[in-house]
């Protein structure tokens with residue numbers, strides 16, 4: 124796979140360069156020059172294939188020129204260690220549960236795949252690799268879990284003290300091994316600024332190979348296409364229209380779906396479900412893209428006012444507003460709508476949905492109602508386990524929800540973090556000391 128930069132199509136990089144750099148030298152995002160179509164036989168047989176087999180075929184389709192086939196197979200073996208089952212709510216609507224990984228959110232797919240790829244690509248480096256991640260909660264724990272115990276790689280997480288939830292903090296601070304959590308006396312923006320400063324610091328670059336593992340890395344997007352194929356594979360009647368609703372913030376998950384579509388997955392419509400952060404539906408309505416400051420909502424992992432993957436989506440459609448409008452539907456919902464949806468899904472289907480999935484449910488329902496669509500395979504991506512948002516869900520449903528073992532174990536572990544001030548010197552000295 125060759126990749127260009129969204130800032131300059133002539134700026135071509137290899138897969139290795141793109142993964143290790145994260146972002147192109149000109150500040151653009153890496154995009155595949157080509158997304159090869161999968162053969163008809165693959166789609167014909169897809170019902171008989173396991174999720175792991177599907178993932179291998181898709182990964183190999185993209186990376187066969189970059190990695191030996193046995194390495195791709197190993198990477199898939201270590202990434203796809205849990206299922207992404209399709210659970211039927213009614214005749215038209217199913218949820219694709221993406222929360223069966225170690226941190227109970229879909230970001231586990233991207234983080235695990237990226238860590239396996241990075242550790243292979245850097246296996247001959249003699250310098251240590253240090254991954255620096257600023258996190259406001261979920262990304263950090265997925266990335267850290269992905270790199271847990273990976274030889275030659277250390278992960279330094281920076282999170283804003285007192286500004287992440289109790290569950291999130293436990294997930295960030297109880298891993299130990301090659302993971303260190305720095306509790307910054309400041310905001311998430313301070314954490315991001317510190318990480319940026321570290322990347323620009325030549326003395327740190329002499330000490331180690333610094334890498335970021337943020338959501339724009341191409342190695343996080345690739346595995347986010349696998350489960351769209353799995354969803355299609357698990358549908359019963361493949362002749363029906365196939366709609367996928369994606370709860371979206373930075374639009375990385377949706378971009379993974381668009382990659383799948385370009386590889387031939389017959390999606391009839393993508394539905395970008397957003398909360399009050401409505402830059403994307405506004406864009407579809409007016410053709411004007413206007414970034415905003417983010418506002419806080421109950422589906423907080425989607426509180427993004429300037430989605431970083433927008434540049435990729437525009438590129439996938441050759442900058443054509445009309446084409447994007449034809450293929451992607453979008454709708455925005457308030458917190459009150461979200462609460463209503465959590466209640467409705469529980470009372471109608473006896474299914475506990477999290478606030479992000481609830482927004483996906485609402486957008487799918489709205490789309491089907493507008494289309495007056497009766498028979499179809501409508502799938503919403505359930506991006507997190509409801510227990511991650513127990514404080515909200517339990518209050519809305521007025522009942523206790525079960526906490527899965529993975530989370531239970533980390534909740535009782537002792538928190539271990541290093542408090543640092545938001546002055547850069549502290550971070551610098553820490554990185555030089557490891």
Ligand SMILES: *Cc1c(COP(=O)(O)O)cnc(C)c1O
Nearest residue numbers: 371372373374375376424506507
């Ligand atoms: C990150 C996240 C999202 C949004 O995904 P994007 O790729 O940023 O659009 C949705 N739901 C949950 C639970 C998340 O953690």
